[in-house]
Amino acid sequence: xxxxxxxxxxxxxxxxxxxxxxxxxxxxxxxxxxxxxxxxxxxxxxxxxxxxxxxxxxxxxxxxxxxxxxxxxxxxxxxxxxxxxxxxxxxxxxxxxxxxxxxxxxxxxxxxxxxxxxxxxxxxxxxxxxxxxxxxxxxxx
Numbered sequence: 119x120x121x122x123x124x125x126x127x128x129x130x131x132x133x134x135x136x137x138x139x140x141x142x143x144x145x146x147x148x149x150x151x152x153x154x155x156x157x158x159x160x161x162x163x164x165x166x167x168x169x170x171x172x173x174x175x176x177x178x179x180x181x182x183x184x185x186x187x188x189x190x191x192x193x194x195x196x197x198x199x200x201x202x203x204x205x206x207x208x209x210x211x212x213x214x215x216x217x218x219x220x221x222x223x224x225x226x227x228x229x230x231x232x233x234x235x236x237x238x239x240x241x242x243x244x245x246x247x248x249x250x251x252x253x254x255x256x257x258x259x
Contacts, residue, residue, distance in 0.1 A: 128146065129152045130167050131146065133204075140210065141175075143205070144205045146163060148199070156198075161193070165193055169188060173187060180221075184255060186252050195244045196243060203236065203238075221254045226254070227253075233246040233247070
């Protein structure tokens with residue numbers, strides 16, 4: 119994933135994905151090509167850091183019988199991002215089972231998952247809400 123062009127171009131680095139696909143850690147160093155006009159992390163790069171990882175973790179845990187999409191994202195900037203920033207995505211079995219049972223019962227479901235991107239001091243650079251859509255695949259005969 120570190121060679122995926124949008125991540126590579128923004129300087130986004132996938133540091134870790136757990137073997138059970140329950141946790142992912144992504145970071146990005148401040149470079150000349152991912153700064154904005156005032157010299158801090160470009161908001162689009164911060165948003166790109168948050169894209170697709172909850173979707174990936176949930177999809178891997180639900181299995182091929184389900185469709186999982188990133189449906190929406192909102193971002194609230196808290197302080198300028200300088201230096202290296204990090205984002206940790208984590209899910210658990212209870213969340214996976216909740217999504218599975220809701221999708222099985224209603225055909226589809228959505229959940230809003232919170233996320234933070236922090237700097238090297240642990241301060242929150244931005245908060246995000248990620249809306250994840252899950253649908254049971256139709257059975258074709």
